[in-house]
Amino acid sequence: MSTDVAVKIAANASKAAKAVANLTTEEKNFVLQSMANHIREATTDILAANKDEVATAVSNDTSAAMIDRLTLTEERIEAMASAIEQIIALEDPVGKARFIEQRPNGINIEKRRIALGVICMIYEARPNVTADAGALCFKAGNAVILRCGREAIQTSLAIAKAMHQALREHKLPEEVISIVPDPDRDLMLGLLKQEQYIDLVIPRGGEGLIRFVTEHSRIPVIQHYKGVCHLYIDQSADLDMALNLLLNGKVQRPGVCNALEGLLVNKHLAADFLPKVSAALSEHNVxxxxxxxxxxxxxxxxxxxxxxxGQEYLAPEIAIRVVDDMDHAIAHIDRFGSQHTEVICTADQANAERFIRQVDSAVVMHNSSSRFSDGGELGLGAEIGISTSKLHAYGPMGLEALTTEKYVVTGTGQTRN
Incomplete structure (x- = not known):
């Protein structure tokens, strides 16, 4: 039975994707604005559903990090709607062409951006993903299947209901943004076998979920196992700046993947810097x-x-190590990092450049907070996820990462000898 349901969901999404592919940028933006408006209008219903799910999560002793991700407020709902409006303002990648060359025989070769087709998002207690993923996939010309965990299913359904209202108003099938109403694991396994209809799977959640999806999927998977982010304080660092970067990265919102989990301090700074770190972290109960x-x-x-x-605490906790030099810091990151985000604080531009070149991470930062490792902060609008695998995207994924390119060859009747 689960297999039959999975086939139906996937097949309907594949059919709906063709309707999105035919829309102009202006038409897509008009629908997106309707989605943002309807989400705002549905705030009361969304909050009511969310309140019940948060209460259930608390009674089940769910971790503080997961409850933080699950919890919605009026401000967070407004942020979801505003994120959709930011997506409207972004350049549409679909149809964008780049000229490759004209061959000696006169044929012209270009590559043109097209939608991927159908994307399946699998996520846990993150109801905002419903709006973010739905809007991003739509703007990039795709249909999306949203499979939310049971912790946030009712909240996600309430958000999807508002988005479906916008689709109906514009004579588009609701399956453009499908939400799987049953979080049953067998149904998820059935979806992961629908390579005929689904083009990409993006799981967002704990490491266990992502490994499970990767191991069972017949469809390409974008992976984001965890965010073990480090801040390295180089010998020439401004210590006031370093402390600010540490506090913002660790305590501003500790339960997210771009929060700092490790601090590496050059041994020449330890005596001056670590007492300040001790006092500051103590004040914030880290x-x-x-x-x-x-x-x-x-x-x-x-x-x-x-x-x-190498632990991802997702809490007011941090691992601290004194390192001999930058080579020692990079070796530590190579061993314990997760290719998410790494930061160097230094006044030495040569060291900064070497750190940027040598650290194997999707995002590398110089004198800026790890908390900027986010699609919205990097100008992508709402992100669909952060890829720590290198194919076909690496780092925060925005609109362009939800498309691919095809060759377009134009001639005047040339034939191959």
Whole structure:
């Protein structure tokens, strides 16, 4: 039965994708504005559904990080609607052409951007993904299948209802943005086998979910296992700047994937910098896991063993290590990082450039907070996810990452000898 339902959902989405592919940019933007308006109008209904699910999550002792992602407020709903309006303002990648060359025989070769087709989003307690993914996939000319976890299913259905209202008003099939009404795992497994209809799977959630999807999918998967982000304080760093980057990266919103999980401090700065770190993190009730060389600077830190680095805490916790130099810092990142976001704080431009070249991460930052590793902050509008695998996208994924290119060859009757 689950297989039959999965086939129906996927086939209907594939059919609906053709309707989106025929829309002009102006038509898509008009529909998107309607979606934003209807989400605002549905705020009361969305909050009511969300309140019940948050209460259930709290009673089930769900982690603070997951509850933070699950919880919606009027401000967060307005942010969802505003994000859709930001997507409207973005350039439409579909149809964008780039000339390759004219061959000696006179044929002209170009590559032109087209929609991927059908994208399946699989996510947990993140109801905002419903609006973000729905709007991004639509603007990029795709249909999307949204499979939300049971923790946020009612909230996601309420958001999707508002978006469907906009689709109906513009004579478009609701299957352009399909939401799977049943979070049953067998149904998800059935969707992962629909390679005939679905072109890409993007899971967003815990590492366990992403590994499960990757292992069972017949369809290409964009992976984002976890966000173990580091801040390296180089010998020439401005210590006031370094402290601000640390606090913003760790405590502003600790339950998200671009929050800092590791601090690496050049040994020449330890005596001056780590007492300041200790006082600041203590004020914000951050639990510190300190290496043997940094432990003495903290009153209540826990000694961390070598094999304990690389944790994604998603909480007011951080691992701290004193390193000999930048090479030591990069070696640590190579071993314990997750190719998400890495930051260097330094006044030495040569060191900054070397760090940027050598660190293998989707986003590398110099003197800026890891919290900017976000599609909206990087000018993409709402992101559909952050890829830590390199094919076909790497880093925050916006509109262009939801398209591909095809060759277009124009001639005047040439034939091949």
């Amino acid at each position: 639990i510190v896991h300190a290496c043997a060389k940094s432990l003495e600077y903290f009153n209540q830190a826990q000694l961390i063993e070598e094999d304990e680095f």
